[in-house]
Amino acid sequence: MTRPGCGRTVLIVEDDADTRLALAEVLQDVNYRPLHAANGAAALQELRAATTAPCVILLDVMMPIMDGKSFRTEQQKDPALSEIPVVVLSAHADLDSAAEQMQAAGFLRKPVELSALLATVAQFCAQE
Amino acid sequence: MENRLVQDELSALRASAELRAVTDSIQDYAIVLLDPQGTVLTWNTGARKIEGYTAEEILGQGFERLYTAEDRTAGRPGTLLTEALRTGRAQDQGWRVRKDGSRFWADEVISAVRGANGAVEGYARVTRDLTRKERTLLSVASVMDYAIFMLDPEGIVTSWNVGAERAKGYRADEAIGRSFSIFYTPEDQAAGRPLHLLRRARDEGRVEDEGWRVRKDGSRFWADVVISRVNDGDGNLVGFTKVTRDQTERRREQEQLRQAEERLRLMIESVQDYAIFMLDREGRVATWNRGAQHIKGYSAQEIVGQHFSRFYPPEEISAGKPERELEVASSKGRFEEEGWRIRKDGSRFWANVVLSATRNRDGVLIGFTKITRDLSELKRAAEEVAERARQQSVASDLGLYALQTAQLAQVIERSMQTVRETLQIDDVRILRAGESAPPGARTVRIHAPEPDAEYGFLAASASRPLTPNDIRFLQAVANVLAVAIARSQSEEQLRLAEREAVEERGRSDRIQEALLERDEFISVAAHELRTPLTALQLKLQGLESSGGLPHPKGERLGAAVRQTARLARLIDRLLDVSRIAQGRVEMATEIFDLAVLVRQVAEDYREPAAQARSALELQVPEKVEGSWDRLRIEQVLVNLLSNAVKYGEGKPITVKLEEVGDVVRLCIADHGIGIAPDDVDRIFGRFQRAAPIRNYGGMGLGLYITRHIVEAHRGTISVASKLGEGSTFVVELPRLSRQAVAGRDPVSRAHA
Numbered sequence: 001m002t003r004p005g006c007g008r009t010v011l012i013v014e015d016d017a018d019t020r021l022a023l024a025e026v027l028q029d030v031n032y033r034p035l036h037a038a039n040g041a042a043a044l045q046e047l048r049a050a051t052t053a054p055c056v057i058l059l060d061v062m063m064p065i066m067d068g069k070s071f072r073t074e075q076q077k078d079p080a081l082s083e084i085p086v087v088v089l090s091a092h093a094d095l096d097s098a099a100e101q102m103q104a105a106g107f108l109r110k111p112v113e114l115s116a117l118l119a120t121v122a123q124f125c126a127q128e
Numbered sequence: 129m130e131n132r133l134v135q136d137e138l139s140a141l142r143a144s145a146e147l148r149a150v151t152d153s154i155q156d157y158a159i160v161l162l163d164p165q166g167t168v169l170t171w172n173t174g175a176r177k178i179e180g181y182t183a184e185e186i187l188g189q190g191f192e193r194l195y196t197a198e199d200r201t202a203g204r205p206g207t208l209l210t211e212a213l214r215t216g217r218a219q220d221q222g223w224r225v226r227k228d229g230s231r232f233w234a235d236e237v238i239s240a241v242r243g244a245n246g247a248v249e250g251y252a253r254v255t256r257d258l259t260r261k262e263r264t265l266l267s268v269a270s271v272m273d274y275a276i277f278m279l280d281p282e283g284i285v286t287s288w289n290v291g292a293e294r295a296k297g298y299r300a301d302e303a304i305g306r307s308f309s310i311f312y313t314p315e316d317q318a319a320g321r322p323l324h325l326l327r328r329a330r331d332e333g334r335v336e337d338e339g340w341r342v343r344k345d346g347s348r349f350w351a352d353v354v355i356s357r358v359n360d361g362d363g364n365l366v367g368f369t370k371v372t373r374d375q376t377e378r379r380r381e382q383e384q385l386r387q388a389e390e391r392l393r394l395m396i397e398s399v400q401d402y403a404i405f406m407l408d409r410e411g412r413v414a415t416w417n418r419g420a421q422h423i424k425g426y427s428a429q430e431i432v433g434q435h436f437s438r439f440y441p442p443e444e445i446s447a448g449k450p451e452r453e454l455e456v457a458s459s460k461g462r463f464e465e466e467g468w469r470i471r472k473d474g475s476r477f478w479a480n481v482v483l484s485a486t487r488n489r490d491g492v493l494i495g496f497t498k499i500t501r502d503l504s505e506l507k508r509a510a511e512e513v514a515e516r517a518r519q520q521s522v523a524s525d526l527g528l529y530a531l532q533t534a535q536l537a538q539v540i541e542r543s544m545q546t547v548r549e550t551l552q553i554d555d556v557r558i559l560r561a562g563e564s565a566p567p568g569a570r571t572v573r574i575h576a577p578e579p580d581a582e583y584g585f586l587a588a589s590a591s592r593p594l595t596p597n598d599i600r601f602l603q604a605v606a607n608v609l610a611v612a613i614a615r616s617q618s619e620e621q622l623r624l625a626e627r628e629a630v631e632e633r634g635r636s637d638r639i640q641e642a643l644l645e646r647d648e649f650i651s652v653a654a655h656e657l658r659t660p661l662t663a664l665q666l667k668l669q670g671l672e673s674s675g676g677l678p679h680p681k682g683e684r685l686g687a688a689v690r691q692t693a694r695l696a697r698l699i700d701r702l703l704d705v706s707r708i709a710q711g712r713v714e715m716a717t718e719i720f721d722l723a724v725l726v727r728q729v730a731e732d733y734r735e736p737a738a739q740a741r742s743a744l745e746l747q748v749p750e751k752v753e754g755s756w757d758r759l760r761i762e763q764v765l766v767n768l769l770s771n772a773v774k775y776g777e778g779k780p781i782t783v784k785l786e787e788v789g790d791v792v793r794l795c796i797a798d799h800g801i802g803i804a805p806d807d808v809d810r811i812f813g814r815f816q817r818a819a820p821i822r823n824y825g826g827m828g829l830g831l832y833i834t835r836h837i838v839e840a841h842r843g844t845i846s847v848a849s850k851l852g853e854g855s856t857f858v859v860e861l862p863r864l865s866r867q868a869v870a871g872r873d874p875v876s877r878a879h880a
Contacts, residue, residue: 018663026670062655091658094707111661111696114669 006055008125011035013043013071014089015063019110023058026114027121040066044074047081054084056105056124061090061098072102085124156354157274157371158255161241164248166191166209178234178257180227191253196223196231212238212251216290224255233258237274239290252276252289275372278358281365283308283326295351295374297344308370311341313348329355329368341372350379403500406486409493411436411454423479423502425472436498439469441476457483457496466503478507516597522550523604530608536616543605551598553590558609560584570594572603576613583613651706657699665692701829704763708836715757715840722752722761722792726785729765733773740777742798747784752792754863760837761861767830768796768857776800776854791843792861799854808847834859 010032014020017038024034035054037043040063047053057075061068068088075081085105089112092098099107106120158175160168168191171183179186179194192205199205199222211218217239224234235256243249254274275292277285285308288300296303296311309322316322316339328335334356341351352373360366403420405413412435416428424431424439437450444450444467457463462484469479480501488494526546530539540558547556555566558574561584565571569589576583586606588594594602668689707714726748737744772781776798784795803811812835838845841861849855 016659016663019659019666022663022666022670026666029670091655091662110658111665111692111699114666114673117666 006053006125007033009033009035009050009052009054010121010125011037011043011046011054011057011084013037013040013057013063013068014060015039016060019060023112023117026117030118032121032125039063040068040071040074043071044078044081047075047084053081055126056121057084057086058089058108058121059086059104061088061092061095069098069102072104076103087120087124156256158253159276160191160253160255162191162209162238162251162253164250166205166251169250175255178226178232178255179224185227194224194255196225199223208236208238209251212240213248216240217294221258237291275370275374277303277370279308279326279355279368279370281330281367283322283368286367292372295343295349295372296341302344311372313340313342316340325353325355326368329357330365333357338375349374349376351375352378401501403498403502405498407436407454407496407498409495411450411496414495420500423471423477423500424469430472439500441468441470444468453481453483454496457485458493461485469500477502477504479503512595512597516600519550519597519601520604522546523601523608526605527608527611530612530615533612534616534619536612539612540609543609547586547588547602547605550601551588551590551594553588553592553594555587555589557587558583558585559587570599570602572599572606574606574610574613576610576617583609647706650702654699654702654706657695657702661692661695661699665689665696668692701833704833705829708833715760717755717757719753719755720758722754722756722794723748723750723785725758725762726765726783726794729762729769730783732766733769736770736773737781740773742773742776742778743780745780745782747782747786749785749787752785752787754792754861756841756861757837760840764834764837764859765794767834768794768859771830771857772796772798772800779854787863788860790863792863794859794861795856797854797856802851802853802855803847803849804851808849811847812845 008031010027012020012023012027012034014023015038020036020038024036027034035046035050037046042065043057043059044066059068059071066074068090072086075084075086086102088095088099088102088104088107089110090098090107091110095107095109105124108116108120156174157172158178159170159172160175161170163169168186168189171181171186175186176182190205192200195205204220204222208218208220217237220234220236220238222234222236223231224236225231235258237254239252239254240248241250241252254276275295276289277292278287280286285303285306288298288303292303293299307322308326309317312322321339325335325337334354337353337355339351339353340348341353342348352375354371356369356371357365358367358369401419401422402417403423404417405420406415408414412433413431416426416431420431421427435450437445440450453463453465462482464480464482466478466480468476469481470476480503482499484497484499485493486495486497526543529542533539533542544556544558547553555569557566559565559571560582563584565585565587566589569587571585571587573585574583586602586609588598588602590598668685672685672689727746730744730746730748734744769781769783777800779799781799782795782797784797786793786795812831835845838859838861843859843861845857845859847855847857
């Protein structure tokens with residue numbers, strides 16, 4: 001599952017700043033290197049600018065400017081990015097079917113249990 | 129003796145000479161002597177007149193030629209002679225043929241003529257032309273006979289024939305030598321009638337008489353008598369012939385006819401329904417009956433002698449109609465028509481008139497018979513029937529119009545117009561129930577099925593009196609109106625019901641819309657609540673897991689984590705409701721032991737139950753396996769147990785699980801506040817709660833979600849509850865709610 005060279009970088013794509021920061025804090029607490037993006041378009045920018053591709057993208061679905069689904073479509077079109085796994089993160093009721101539709105590697109329902117978050121992210125990243 | 133013989137011969141000679149003279153003079157009868165073979169020996173004037181032959185042409189010829197070809201072929205002439213020979217006389221009626229070939233109807237008597245020694249010397253044939261007589265008289269003629277005999281100048285009988293003997297009853301020897309006055313009645317004798325007639329015959333050559341005569345036995349008969357003067361060659365009177373015909377039968381028939389006529393006259397006079405009267409040839413009234421008086425108003429005294437044209441309207445008189453009718457009756461025999469006639473008082477009546485020409489026996493017009501019948505009543509009745517038919521047709525048309533016209537106002541308008549036009553009346557209107565009719569108006573009730581104050585009566589006013597027909601028509605119109613009113617009433621009700629239905633539909637649409645909005649709101653709200661909760665929970669959990677916070681801050685953090693967890697569960701429930709509402713519940717079934725799950729959840733609630741001072745009693749078998757959605761069944765257990773703890777505070781709680789065939793039954797009973805009967809049905813609805821909210825918190829979603837989870841498992845949930853005594857919830861689940869491969873099947877919409 002873990003792609004070589006990604007290290008412990010995780011891209012968080014979440015429009016709600018508090019949630020984005022909380023996610024980043026708890027991941028940082030356990031020595032992940034979180035990248036931030038407030039929407040799909042910013043995430044694409046971040047990915048193309050990054051020197052190191054993230055091990056996993058935590059992707060919210062409902063966001064302004066570019067939502068999760070559009071981002072996923074763009075990401076899959078870009079060969080440099082399409083291999084990065086995506087975990088869908090949403091409060092949406094039919095999250096599971098949305099995740100399937102977006103060909104996500106997994107999903108986490110908001111509000112996210114810390115333990116579930118860490119276990120999921122750990123699957124895609126190199127161990128310490 | 130010799131002298132006597134000479135006398136006889138002389139007498140016979142004279143008689144034959146006299147007879148010839150007599151017969152010659154007779155014009156009305158063909159009197160012919162035939163020899164025993166039927167050869168014509170004598171031919172008189174009457175024979176020439178009737179049969180057409182002169183004496184020269186016929187004398188010496190056989191008499192057969194006087195008969196028709198058919199009769200000759202049938203041997204009729206011979207038959208007649210044979211009969212005369214045998215019985216003395218033969219009588220016949222039938223067609224005879226004239227010289228010119230034409231036929232005449234003859235009354236004929238052939239008598240055998242016998243000599244002194246009794247041998248037949250020939251036959252006397254007397255023929256009378258009856259052609260002109262009516263058939264009814266033929267029967268009279270058939271019984272006629274002729275007495276033919278001679279008188280000397282003083283009226284002494286000098287010859288006698290069989291007919292005379294038959295008619296008068298005297299034999300020849302009894303009659304010859306006696307005065308012919310013995311044949312007359314004593315009254316006629318006393319009046320000198322026999323001599324008077326003889327004198328007239330002598331002076332005038334011929335006398336005809338009709339009257340009573342007396343037979344030998346004293347009986348009377350009605351006789352038709354012709355006495356003719358007989359001259360010798362020098363024109364001197366030698367005597368008379370007398371032909372007497374017994375007319376008793378005819379007389380009797382005439383008498384009967386007269387009586388019949390009298391009866392007819394009386395009958396005609398008494399007839400009331402027909403005016404039967406006679407007009408003379410010029411058209412003046414000759415007779416008058418009671419019916420005529422009744423119908424036309426004139427008495428007989430007033431009208432007899434007046435011209436019948438006064439029965440006609442002036443315009444017809446000036447057009448010459450009465451005269452024309454007489455002409456038609458006269459030429460065609462009969463005239464019939466129906467038309468107006470005038471009574472004495474000037475009023476008119478509709479009459480059937482038959483005018484017949486009346487002719488005498490000779491066909492001469494003597495006047496007219498007129499039969500008039502007053503048909504006014506009949507005509508009126510016929511007109512009434514026609515009027516009624518017309519009104520019925522109009523009423524039917526109106527009914528049809530009312531059926532096709534939804535607008536009551538239009539039906540009323542048309543009804544009023546119809547009444548005005550049909551009855552030709554001045555005013556027609558609809559009266560309200562209590563409204564009084566205009567003076568003189570006739571009213572009929574409008575029988576609307578639902579009494580309607582607006583439409584009580586139909587009132588019609590007319591200057592003429594309204595007939596029963598008119599009233600019937602008004603009632604028919606009123607009935608049409610009643611139906612139209614009833615229809616508009618029911619249509620009004622229908623419209624109201626329709627409007628209500630539309631409003632109801634609108635209301636339920638709005639409710640539906642509101643429900644959808646609420647579902648949408650719940651969905652959005654749950655989503656929006658989760659986002660901040662995610663950040664909060666992550667931070668709290670991050671803090672907690674990093675450890676290192678000293679008491680009491682560590683305890684406070686723990687409480688915060690619990691509260692966010694509870695908040696997360698509430699939001700999950702909201703999301704559940706939202707999913708149920710949108711029909712998006714998905715099931716993940718697996719085979720597991722329900723007994724284990726029940727014991728686990730009950731164990732979780734042992735602490736809260738203890739806090740609520742409720743003993744928790746379990747009646748759970750060792751193992752109850754089945755295929756269900758574990759997480760959702762757990763949700764059901766949690767919901768029901770938390771309710772039992774919440775509402776059954778201080779009272780024992782029983783949890784019982786049992787297997788009943790293919791079904792698993794879970795009963796959770798409390799002995800708490802219970803549910804009012806009115807509330808039982810709605811506690812499974814959304815946001816419903818039986819308990820007052822100030823005492824018991826919660827959003828009222830638990831039982832709603834529980835019901836839908838149970839139903840998604842094709843199970844049932846019910847509650848038995850009594851206010852103040854507690855509630856028992858019973859959940860029954862099929863052991864295998866899904867096929868073994870059952871996965872994520874969508875569940876039917878929660879609204880259904």
